Amino acid sequence: MLTTDPIHARLQLFGEAHEIAPDVFIHPAFVNTFALRTPSGLVLVDPGLGTQADSVHAAVRKWSDAPLHTAVYTHGHVDHAFGLRAFLDAGERPQIIAQENCVARFRRYRLTHGWNACINQRQFSLPQPMFPDHFDWPTLTFHSSLTQRLGDLEVQHHAAKGETDDHCYLWVPARRYLFTGDLIIWHAPNCGNPQKVQRYPLEWAEALETMAGLDAEWLFPGHGLVVHGRDAVRTVLTETARYLRVIIEQVLQRMNAGQTPEEIFHAVEPDPELAKRPYLFANYDHPKFIVRNLLRLWGGWWNGNAAELLPATPQAQATEIATLAGGVDAVVQRGRQVLDQGDTQLAAHLAEWATRADPQHRAAQELKRDVYERRLGEERALMAQGIYRAAMNDAKKVLGQ
Ligand SMILES: [Zn+2]
Secondary structure (H helix, E strand, C coil): CEECCHHHCCCCCECCCEEEECCEEEEEECEEEEEEEECCEEEEECCECHHHHHHHHHHHHHHCCCCEEEEEECCCCCCCECCCHHHHHCCCCCEEEEECHHHHHHHHHHHCHHHHHHHHHHHHCCCCCCCCCCCCCCCEEECCEEEEEECCEEEEEEECCCCCCCCEEEEECCCCEEEEECCCCCCCCCCCCCCCCCCCHHHHHHHHHHHHCCCCCEEEECCCCEEECHHHHHHHHHHHHHHHHHHHHHHHHHHHCCCCHHHHHHHCCCCCCHHHCCCCCCCCCCHHHHHHHHHHHHCCCCCCCHHHCCCCCHHHHHHHHHHHHCCHHHHHHHHHHHHHCCCHHHHHHHHHHHHHHCCCCHHHHHHHHHHHHHHHHHCCCHHHHHHHHHHHHHHHHHCCC
16 A cells, blocks of 8 residues: 555555554555544544444554544545544544535535435445435534644644545644645546536646645555655656646636637547556546536536527437437437447437437337447446446346346
């Protein structure tokens, strides 16, 4: 779970819990939970998933019996802020620190619980809708920064919008320890997610650049490998910022030139060299989704096609296309041809038109199933995979499979 050579490292998301740096304990179970030993007790950074709460508690308590002084949520996501229960049930009463927007986030999670449960089922291919409805609320929130003095150790908390609007990172100057939360995840930054609320690529890049200026010796990320060594840490931070900047600059230039969202979406590409870095693989989010997210942030929702402004229903459009083609059979046949030629993008449109024109058409649903099975195989971004898998399963359900 540790690298001094991030450019040649191999990503790991799971590993043994152990002391990974002096006075820093890691529990890596998809999400990294860290415990920092301080003169006043332990600081727990990101308690983790609710399902891992017992495991985190047992591992930390095996390592140290110092009281839990503070728990920090680097942000309020399900994999970071829901693993504190076992400590609380054991009678510990840490102060729970989070950026102030975390409270509004938890309120929104209550308001849109069913929606989030469905999104999570689709995104992570879960057997049923799942989302937490119990919150261990922050007890101490801050707006832009907060400094704790724990004995002679100073721990700084800095707000930094990026993946979320409630994000923060921790900086321990005396030890040169930087806990980034999900500002570093060992994937291309998760700031395009098609099913989630607004993300903040520009602020994210700025936060990475600020962190790079700290000259940290250790980088403890929200997911993936701990990075040790000043040059290695600076490289990961500056290159991740650059990856974002390259996309942001293209989007801005094209927006300001008056291009439409459709044109911008198809034109913008990430830096091909940076995209090969093991900490910037697009295996989770997709760079094209970052483009969409910037368009949403700085523009409206209209895509540039006037017909889409107040459109006919998708079913009416599909029926019209099928009529033009000479029936749903013809659309399916063309879809098969296009799929056989390997153009899964266009084949997906044909499959959607065919199944929307006639949802009970078996060959249309079979085409849809096969198209998304292929797209699933071709696509490495988990965000896209979840949606393709769900579409494939929808077709299978209609087919009784
Ligand atoms: Zn995370």
